[in-house]
Amino acid sequence: MTTTASEMSTRLRVLTRLGFWGSLLGGLLLPWTIMLSVDVFVRHIPFARAWRSFSLHLFTPGYNFFLIGVLTAVPFVVLAVVILLHLGTAPIQHALIPRRRALGLACAGLGMLAHAGRTHAEVLIHPDAQGALAYLYLPIVLLAILPLGYGLGRILATMLLPRPSA
Numbered sequence: 643m644t645t646t647a648s649e650m651s652t653r654l655r656v657l658t659r660l661g662f663w664g665s666l667l668g669g670l671l672l673p674w675t676i677m678l679s680v681d682v683f684v685r686h687i688p689f690a691r692a693w694r695s696f697s698l699h700l701f702t703p704g705y706n707f708f709l710i711g712v713l714t715a716v717p718f719v720v721l722a723v724v725i726l727l728h729l730g731t732a733p734i735q736h737a738l739i740p741r742r743r744a745l746g747l748a749c750a751g752l753g754m755l756a757h758a759g760r761t762h763a764e765v766l767i768h769p770d771a772q773g774a775l776a777y778l779y780l781p782i783v784l785l786a787i788l789p790l791g792y793g794l795g796r797i798l799a800t801m802l803l804p805r806p807s808a
Contacts, residue, residue, distance in 0.1 A: 669718020
């Protein structure tokens, strides 16, 4: 069963929009979600008290949870723009091209998400004086993971997705 160009175009538009907004919102909300989760599940603080503490420290000097969220979100904004420009302009006549691009971008996004999540969890679970430095290096490392993850995803797509028969 083959898909028509209009069905592929609709799927590609939906996939591009979901990837774009998922990357933007996920990148911004990831550190805050992890902060609340560590308070609730690791430190066993009731959610209402954890939320109150989080909201009080969102813009407080010395905590700067908002700045931490923005620093983490910057590489995900770059990923969202790459998704929009790279996947959104994929030719729909050849179904293999958008699929390979989508798998490459998915691997890049998942790699960035995994590294950012692990970094935030490690800093929050094992706090020390130099732990905040991880937040400064995190955007640089995430931007380095973006092309590496994309390349890995394209290699996987070449191996896993069948070539169309002529």
